[in-house]
Amino acid sequence: MKRTTRLKQILQRPELDFILEAHDGVSARIVEDAGFAGIWASGLALSASLGVRDNNEISWTQVIDHVEFMADASGLPILLDGDTGHGNFNNVRRFVRKLEQRGIAGVCLEDKIFPKTNSLLPGEPQPLADPYEFAGRLKAARDSQADDDFCIVARTEALVSGMPMGEAFRRAEIYREAGADAILIHSRQTTAREVLEFAQSWGDRGPVVIVPTTYYATPTDVFKRAGFSLVIWANHMLRTAITAMEKNAKTIARDESLFNVEGEIASLSRVFQLQGMDELSAANARYLRPNSQERVVILAASKDEEFGALTRERPKCMLEVNGRPLLVRQLELIRACGFYRISIVRGWQSQAIDVEGVEFVENPDYASTGVTHSLALALEQHPPGDALIASFGDIVYRKFLLQCLLDESADLAVVVDLDSRDTDASPRGDFVKLSHQEGLGGLLEEAPPRVLGASRDEPDGEMIGLLRASPVGVGWLHEAIGSLASAGRARTAKLADLIEAVVQCGHPVAAVPIHGHWVDVNELRDLVDAAEY
Numbered sequence: 001m002k003r004t005t006r007l008k009q010i011l012q013r014p015e016l017d018f019i020l021e022a023h024d025g026v027s028a029r030i031v032e033d034a035g036f037a038g039i040w041a042s043g044l045a046l047s048a049s050l051g052v053r054d055n056n057e058i059s060w061t062q063v064i065d066h067v068e069f070m071a072d073a074s075g076l077p078i079l080l081d082g083d084t085g086h087g088n089f090n091n092v093r094r095f096v097r098k099l100e101q102r103g104i105a106g107v108c109l110e111d112k113i114f115p116k117t118n119s120l121l122p123g124e125p126q127p128l129a130d131p132y133e134f135a136g137r138l139k140a141a142r143d144s145q146a147d148d149d150f151c152i153v154a155r156t157e158a159l160v161s162g163m164p165m166g167e168a169f170r171r172a173e174i175y176r177e178a179g180a181d182a183i184l185i186h187s188r189q190t191t192a193r194e195v196l197e198f199a200q201s202w203g204d205r206g207p208v209v210i211v212p213t214t215y216y217a218t219p220t221d222v223f224k225r226a227g228f229s230l231v232i233w234a235n236h237m238l239r240t241a242i243t244a245m246e247k248n249a250k251t252i253a254r255d256e257s258l259f260n261v262e263g264e265i266a267s268l269s270r271v272f273q274l275q276g277m278d279e280l281s282a283a284n285a286r287y288l289r290p291n292s293q294e295r296v297v298i299l300a301a302s303k304d305e306e307f308g309a310l311t312r313e314r315p316k317c318m319l320e321v322n323g324r325p326l327l328v329r330q331l332e333l334i335r336a337c338g339f340y341r342i343s344i345v346r347g348w349q350s351q352a353i354d355v356e357g358v359e360f361v362e363n364p365d366y367a368s369t370g371v372t373h374s375l376a377l378a379l380e381q382h383p384p385g386d387a388l389i390a391s392f393g394d395i396v397y398r399k400f401l402l403q404c405l406l407d408e409s410a411d412l413a414v415v416v417d418l419d420s421r422d423t424d425a426s427p428r429g430d431f432v433k434l435s436h437q438e439g440l441g442g443l444l445e446e447a448p449p450r451v452l453g454a455s456r457d458e459p460d461g462e463m464i465g466l467l468r469a470s471p472v473g474v475g476w477l478h479e480a481i482g483s484l485a486s487a488g489r490a491r492t493a494k495l496a497d498l499i500e501a502v503v504q505c506g507h508p509v510a511a512v513p514i515h516g517h518w519v520d521v522n523e524l525r526d527l528v529d530a531a532e533y
């Protein structure tokens with residue numbers, strides 16, 4: 001349904017609805033995520049967020065440019081605070097046409113004189129427009145809208161300006177006859193008495209909108225029973241942001257450190273989510289020419305006991321480092337290398353792996369199976385002829401390691417850390433023996449070292465859980481999985497067992513030698529180390 005139609009329904013339906021202020025793209029998205037029916041693009045909040053006064057110091061074209069970001073960032077209908085309409089009827093006509101073009105669902109015009117100032121500012125009441133001149137602005141707005149459902153809300157400031165209730169009523173009636181979809185009755189009293197009195201006399205002449213900023217203590221149920229159509233919470237995102245920003249700015253300045261704020265503020269992954277990065281990832285996969293016919297499989301099914309309560313409701317790969325889960329960090333790295341076709345094998349607490357722009361493969365037997373089984377499940381869905389990159393979900397590594405792997409042209413290559421040979425330190429590590437080591441000897445060899453087999457007995461290095469296979473290499477993996485299966489070992493085989501099986505099938509496995517620059521996250525200390533990556 002069109003946003004204009006949705007706003008019209010919000011105004012017309014008998015139930016009370018609520019819209020919340022937003023002042024930029026990110027706040028618009030936050031309001032949408034919170035479940036509101038619409039957005040109030042407040043003049044006060046918009047101007048304050050730009051550091052200027054609510055006195056028409058932002059030009060109307062700047063207002064339009066600004067709210068366009070909000071309309072793009074959120075799918076909600078936006079009711080724009082149009083102030084006086086930025087001039088006379090003629091300015092209003094152009095204003096309304098441009099608002100429609102930018103996806104705004106409706107405008108609220110107030111019976112003040114340009115330039116206005118905010119209604120809640122203490123001081124002298126502001127002069128009001130002649131009601132018939134203002135009605136001309138409303139009619140001009142009505143006549144220039146292209147979409148019949150574009151909403152025009154007429155706001156009378158009679159009560160704010162100290163005029164009697166009768167004058168508020170007279171003005172509202174003139175505006176209703178001029179074609180307004182709803183009347184906004186504004187009050188700056190600390191109780192709802194005025195607006196309730198207005199509602200009682202107004203009856204069912206048409207929808208009435210209120211802005212309970214100063215009479216916030218009134219229970220919402222009172223508004224419901226009074227028959228109001230719409231409540232505008234007019235400035236509460238801006239004020240929330242100011243409080244949080246002031247508090248944390250002071251803390252950072254005092255501490256000369258981020259230590260006391262990091263845990264309290266939105267994670268970067270939330271920032272990226274609010275920016276719509278997931279959509280871009282999915283679009284990259286659809287429109288960009290992928291790096292190659294390569295599919296990435298991330299193995300993240302297992303249940304790990306080491307982290308206790310931390311991993312009771314999420315798998316290890318969703319533990320956060322610097323505010324971003326390990327898996328999200330790895331996805332960013334993989335996409336930065338140009339790979340957008342990504343599958344994730346999930347098992348333990350699969351619902352917690354809620355990243356977008358990837359395909360999921362489920363391993364329901366995660367508790368009794370290992371990485372070879374997860375890889376086998378992913379390979380069942382692997383398009384024939386596509387190359388493969390496979391990675392453990394709980395490793396953190398520098399981008400250049402993936403690039404080293406990509407530079408290797410062997411049909412099957414695994415990344416091996418030559419500095420990791422302590423099998424006691426890594427009881428579950430995938431240790432291997434190599435044909436030769438790098439160094440002078442290695443440099444003189446034409447080919448990279450080859451894996452001779454799995455070995456915990458004086459190994460030459462540890463596989464970090466990152467491998468690459470050409471379509472031919474994928475065939476070798478299938479063959480090795482088949483041979484492990486016939487020995488009854490495919491379900492529990494580790495990566496080292498799988499690679500050894502490939503070697504035993506007579507196929508060469510190249511080792512890409514590295515020296516550190518990765519973390520296998522197995523204990524809390526590893527999360528601290530991972531923060532460096």
Ligand code: SPV
Pocket residue numbers: 042043044045081118119120211213234235
């Ligand atoms: C706004 O939010 O800009 C409004 C409501 O116009 S008020 O601040 O109460 O005038």
Ligand code: MG
Pocket residue numbers: 042043044081083
């Ligand atoms: Mg305003």
